[in-house]
Amino acid sequence: MMNYASDPPGAPAVQAAGLTVVRGPRTVLHALDFTVPRGQITGLLGPSGCGKSTLMRAVVGTQAKVTGTLQVLGHPAGHSTLRTRVGYVTQAPSVYDDLTVRQNLDYFAAILDPGRAAAERRHETVTRAIADVDLTTHADTLAGNLSGGQRGRVSLAVALLGHPELLVLDEPTVGLDPVLRRDLWNLFHELATRGATLLVSSHVMDEAERCHRLLLMREGEILADGTPDALRSRTGADTVEAAFLHLVDEAAATGHPKETAR
Numbered sequence: 001m002m003n004y005a006s007d008p009p010g011a012p013a014v015q016a017a018g019l020t021v022v023r024g025p026r027t028v029l030h031a032l033d034f035t036v037p038r039g040q041i042t043g044l045l046g047p048s049g050c051g052k053s054t055l056m057r058a059v060v061g062t063q064a065k066v067t068g069t070l071q072v073l074g075h076p077a078g079h080s081t082l083r084t085r086v087g088y089v090t091q092a093p094s095v096y097d098d099l100t101v102r103q104n105l106d107y108f109a110a111i112l113d114p115g116r117a118a119a120e121r122r123h124e125t126v127t128r129a130i131a132d133v134d135l136t137t138h139a140d141t142l143a144g145n146l147s148g149g150q151r152g153r154v155s156l157a158v159a160l161l162g163h164p165e166l167l168v169l170d171e172p173t174v175g176l177d178p179v180l181r182r183d184l185w186n187l188f189h190e191l192a193t194r195g196a197t198l199l200v201s202s203h204v205m206d207e208a209e210r211c212h213r214l215l216l217m218r219e220g221e222i223l224a225d226g227t228p229d230a231l232r233s234r235t236g237a238d239t240v241e242a243a244f245l246h247l248v249d250e251a252a253a254t255g256h257p258k259e260t261a262r
Contacts, residue, residue: 011074012035013073013197014036014071014073014166014197014199015034015070016068016070016071017033017069018033018069019031019032019034019055019058019067019068019070020068021063022065023065028054028220029051031068034222034225036197036199037197037213038195038197039197040192040198040212040213041188041198041200041210041211042198042199042212042213042214043210043213044200044201044217045202045215045216045240047218050217050220051217051219051220052171052217053091053201056201059086059168060077060086060168061077062088072086072166073085073086084112084162084164086167087160087162087164087168088167089155089172090155091171091174093152093154094155094158095143097142100139100141100142101140102126104143105126105129105130105154106122109125112161113125129161132160133153133187135153135154138150149175149177156184160191165195165197166199167191167196167199169198171203174202174204185207189210205240205241208240209228209239209240213225213227216247218248223244223248223251224244235247
C-alpha cells in the first residue's frame with residue numbers, strides 16, 4: 001500500500017464526528033461519532049432500514065445533505081484524491097450485462113489506468129481480480145447470464161482493480177450460499193492481511209463473528225462500537241446477536257443509545 005503525507009501515522013481509515021444526514025423531514029443518521037481502524041474488517045451491522053447504506057454512501061462521498069465531520073484516509077469524504085484509494089460495492093451489482101466478465105473489468109481498468117502503455121499492466125490486474133473472486137472459469141461469460149451472486153462478485157472484482165486501501169462493501173454476501181459466503185469472507189481476511197481496510201455491512205448477525213470490530217446500528221444511531229469479544233463480555237451474551245438485542249432493550253430503558261465496548 002502507498003503512504004500519503006496527508007495521512008498521520010496511526011490515524012484511522014475513517015473518522016466521523018457529528019455525522020448527520022437529513023432526507024426530507026426525516027433524520028436518517030443522528031450525529032454519529034465513530035472510527036474505522038486501518039488494516040481490519042469493521043462490520044456495520046443492523047436491521048434493514050437502520051441507515052447502513054446511507055452511512056456507506058457518506059463515506060464514499062455520494063450521499064447528499066451530509067453535515068458534521070467525515071475524514072476518509074486523511075481527506076474529507078468524496079475528495080478527488082480518494083477516487084482510486086477507495087473501492088465501493090453497492091447492493092445492486094454495477095456491471096454491464098451485455099459484456100463478459102473480462103470485458104467488464106477491461107472497461108473499468110482502462111478508466112483507472114488509461115493508455116496503450118498500460119495495457120499489459122491492466123491485463124495482469126484484471127486477471128488477478130477475476131481470480132480473487134473465483135470467476136476465472138466464467139471470465140468469458142456474459143454478465144447477464146450469471147447468477148445474482150456471481151454478478152455481485154464481478155462488482156467486487158471491479159472494486160479491487162485499483163488496489164484500494166479502503167473497501168466499502170454494502171451487504172456483499174446477501175443471497176449467497178454458505179460456501180460462497182465462506183469463500184468471500186476468506187478473501188476479505190486475506191485483503192486485510194495485505195493491509196487493506198474493509199467496512200462491510202450486513203443484517204446477518206452471525207457474520208459479525210467474522211469481523212475484527214463492529215458498529216451495531218439501529219434507527220440511524222450507533223448502539224455499540226467494539227470487538228465481538230468486548231460486546232459479548234459487556235452484555236454477558238453468548239453471541240453478538242444476543243448482545244445486540246440486549247443493547248436494544250437497554251437503550252429503550254435508559255434512553256441512551258450508544259454503548260462503547262473496546
